[in-house]
Amino acid sequence: MKPFNKKELEVLAARIRLETLKVIHSRGFGHVGGSMDLADLMAVLYGAVMNYDVKDPRWPDRDWLVLSKGHAGPVAYATFGLMGFYPLEEAYTLNHPHTRFPSHTDRKLTPGVDLTTGSLGQGVSTATGAALGNRIDGRQNHVFCVIGDGEADEGQVWEGLHFACAHKLDNIVYFIDNNGYQLDGPTADILPHSSLAAKAEAFGLYTQEIDGHDVAAIYQAIVNAYAKKGMPSCIVLDTCKGKGATFAEVNHEHSSQPKEDAWAEALAAAEKALAEAEKA
Amino acid sequence: MSFTLIGKHEKDPRASRDALALTLNEMMAADPSICYVDCDLMGCINTKQLRKNYPDRAFEAGIAEANGAGIAAGLAATGKKVFFHSFGTFSSRRCYDQIYMSAAYAGLTVHVLGSDAGVTAAFNGGTHMPLEDAGMYLSIPESTVLDPCDYVQLESVTRQLPGITRGVTFTRFVRKDVIQVYGDGSRFEIGKGVVLHASDRDVCTVIASGIMVDEALKAWEQLQAEGVSVRVIDMFTWKPLDEALLLQAAHETGAIVTAENHNVTCGLGSAVANCLAKNRPTPQEFVGVQDLFGQVGPQSFLMDEYGLRAANIVEAVKKAAARK
Numbered sequence: 180m181k182p183f184n185k186k187e188l189e190v191l192a193a194r195i196r197l198e199t200l201k202v203i204h205s206r207g208f209g210h211v212g213g214s215m216d217l218a219d220l221m222a223v224l225y226g227a228v229m230n231y232d233v234k235d236p237r238w239p240d241r242d243w244l245v246l247s248k249g250h251a252g253p254v255a256y257a258t259f260g261l262m263g264f265y266p267l268e269e270a271y272t273l274n275h276p277h278t279r280f281p282s283h284t285d286r287k288l289t290p291g292v293d294l295t296t297g298s299l300g301q302g303v304s305t306a307t308g309a310a311l312g313n314r315i316d317g318r319q320n321h322v323f324c325v326i327g328d329g330e331a332d333e334g335q336v337w338e339g340l341h342f343a344c345a346h347k348l349d350n351i352v353y354f355i356d357n358n359g360y361q362l363d364g365p366t367a368d369i370l371p372h373s374s375l376a377a378k379a380e381a382f383g384l385y386t387q388e389i390d391g392h393d394v395a396a397i398y399q400a401i402v403n404a405y406a407k408k409g410m411p412s413c414i415v416l417d418t419c420k421g422k423g424a425t426f427a428e429v430n431h432e433h434s435s436q437p438k439e440d441a442w443a444e445a446l447a448a449a450e451k452a453l454a455e456a457e458k459a
Numbered sequence: 460m461s462f463t464l465i466g467k468h469e470k471d472p473r474a475s476r477d478a479l480a481l482t483l484n485e486m487m488a489a490d491p492s493i494c495y496v497d498c499d500l501m502g503c504i505n506t507k508q509l510r511k512n513y514p515d516r517a518f519e520a521g522i523a524e525a526n527g528a529g530i531a532a533g534l535a536a537t538g539k540k541v542f543f544h545s546f547g548t549f550s551s552r553r554c555y556d557q558i559y560m561s562a563a564y565a566g567l568t569v570h571v572l573g574s575d576a577g578v579t580a581a582f583n584g585g586t587h588m589p590l591e592d593a594g595m596y597l598s599i600p601e602s603t604v605l606d607p608c609d610y611v612q613l614e615s616v617t618r619q620l621p622g623i624t625r626g627v628t629f630t631r632f633v634r635k636d637v638i639q640v641y642g643d644g645s646r647f648e649i650g651k652g653v654v655l656h657a658s659d660r661d662v663c664t665v666i667a668s669g670i671m672v673d674e675a676l677k678a679w680e681q682l683q684a685e686g687v688s689v690r691v692i693d694m695f696t697w698k699p700l701d702e703a704l705l706l707q708a709a710h711e712t713g714a715i716v717t718a719e720n721h722n723v724t725c726g727l728g729s730a731v732a733n734c735l736a737k738n739r740p741t742p743q744e745f746v747g748v749q750d751l752f753g754q755v756g757p758q759s760f761l762m763d764e765y766g767l768r769a770a771n772i773v774e775a776v777k778k779a780a781a782r783k
């Protein structure tokens with residue numbers, strides 16, 4: 180883990196937001212909302228927390244990232260490109276025929292992607308299995324798994340957390356992207372969760388709930404999670420679906436296909452946010 | 460492949476699940492990369508010993524098959540050779556999307572085991588009777604699908620599974636009370652069917668697997684007594700299917716009967732028919748469960764009820780041969 184540097188991570192988050200927009204813009208439409216709200220988390224993970232080797236993406240001692248909400252692929256492609264897993268421009272082929280950058284993360288296609296996701300709920304189990312495998316091998320690495328709050332409708336999510344608690348897996352951290360929205364609208368209108376943090380805690384996870392756009396809070400929560408032995412961790416990230424995409428952060432839409440002028444406005448706003456972060 | 464045919468229609472005193480359990484126990488001792496995941500059914504197939512002997516590599520996922528399948532895939536992603544077991548109904552239907560996406564599509568090999576194949580689920584009844592399990596696995600790209608017939612054959616295929624590193628595998632098997640078809644020490648090769656009877660006077664070929672192999676051998680005896688000569692092939696390897704052997708049999712005998720402990724709409728007969736239609740259209744009759752649900756009862760009753768008997772094979776042979 181690198182020492183915390185607020186400015187550096189905020190700049191990285193702004194850059195990830197801009198690049199995520201560019202990646203999705205290359206196709207013209209996609210899952211903007213659920214990608215953009217993870218930029219701060221991705222900045223902390225890839226800018227300060229995780230060990231990885233861009234020359235050897237399958238390095239066995241790396242930390243793993245599993246986007247169980249696989250439709251957030253674009254934020255991963257932007258981040259991995261920025262970190263040097265591949266030239267960033269390659270990701271501007273999102274969802275084109277034979278691309279290495281499909282809308283949902285695919286371990287066979289994209290360097291940096293550790294597990295294939297897309298069918299919601301499944302990444303929780305596979306991430307947990309990977310943590311178990313890493314523990315068998317005596318590795319010191321961690322697995323990070325990102326779950327959507329809508330995704331948490333899936334029973335499999337809770338099966339996976341149950342298993343991780345039963346096996347006392349303290350080498351995995353689950354993030355729940357608590358943005359309050361899923362595909363058909365607010366989670367409160369579909370299957371209200373009461374408190375996801377209370378549920379996770381009741382399952383036996385060491386649980387923290389934080390502002391998911393505050394890089395300092397994210398960093399500190401991971402420090403706390405690392406220190407907690409004998410149980411898995413859950414960090415509930417309170418987020419705004421679409422954060423930083425002018426056309427998506429207002430109505431928190433699940434998938435966006437804005438007109439070209441709206442794209443131009445969003446890209447300009449993201450450029451400006453980056454410039455401001457750099458100046459700060 | 461090297462085998463001896465016993466074919467006396469006598470039960471093997473050993474429980475066939477031990478062919479799997481004892482062999483896995485041995486294999487896990489020799490290979491520390493083998494892991495085992497079960498869904499609260501270790502007790503049914505005698506694999507509690509694995510958890511006892513290898514507590515760090517044999518896991519209970521509990522009654523949560525979807526998660527269990529995902530755990531298996533995740534372990535595979537860290538380089539483990541993973542076996543995953545539940546009853547055939549649940550290791551297929553209950554976690555199909557998980558095996559499909561988290562394992563197969565993701566390029567991760569998991570060796571799925573489905574116990575209580577077809578009507579051998581007997582007293583657990585229709586809710587527990589997998590008659591489409593193998594069909595579901597046939598339709599996953601790169602998969603291997605096996606329906607071994609006895610203790611010795613199950614042991615032989617179990618030993619080969621860790622060597623398969625591409626695609627998911629599915630092995631359906633019977634817990635106990637299987638007829639011993641082969642002599643101890645017999646060895647089989649995945650992808651190669653086993654010719655049990657052949658002559659140059661054969662008027663038809665019976666292609667069977669699992670519990671239907673013994674019925675096919677009985678049918679052969681009855682037909683011999685009537686002066687009708689047929690070829691008998693044990694096609695435990697549904698996928699990869701031994702197409703060369705099948706096409707040679709179709710060429711030399713001109714008629715085919717398939718016999719399976721499975722729904723005929725999506726099983727061994729369908730795989731055989733696919734191959735024949737493409738390469739050498741041949742009259743074929745399908746012995747098996749005729750698109751029906753399972754039900755409760757003794758296995759012998761169920762075999763009568765669904766037409767899984769030597770007599771059904773004999774009748775089918777006559778029909779197929781007459782269609783030439």
Ligand SMILES: Cc1ncc(C[n+]2csc(CCOP(=O)(O)OP(=O)(O)O)c2C)c(N)n1
Pocket residue numbers: 212213214248250297298299300326327328329330331356358360361362420
């Ligand atoms: C098993 C499954 N069912 C349905 C879908 C279709 N789907 C994709 S994203 C989504 C909504 C996800 O909501 P959430 O997990 O809250 O994600 P976020 O709002 O953070 O993008 C749905 C229903 C799917 N991918 N997988």
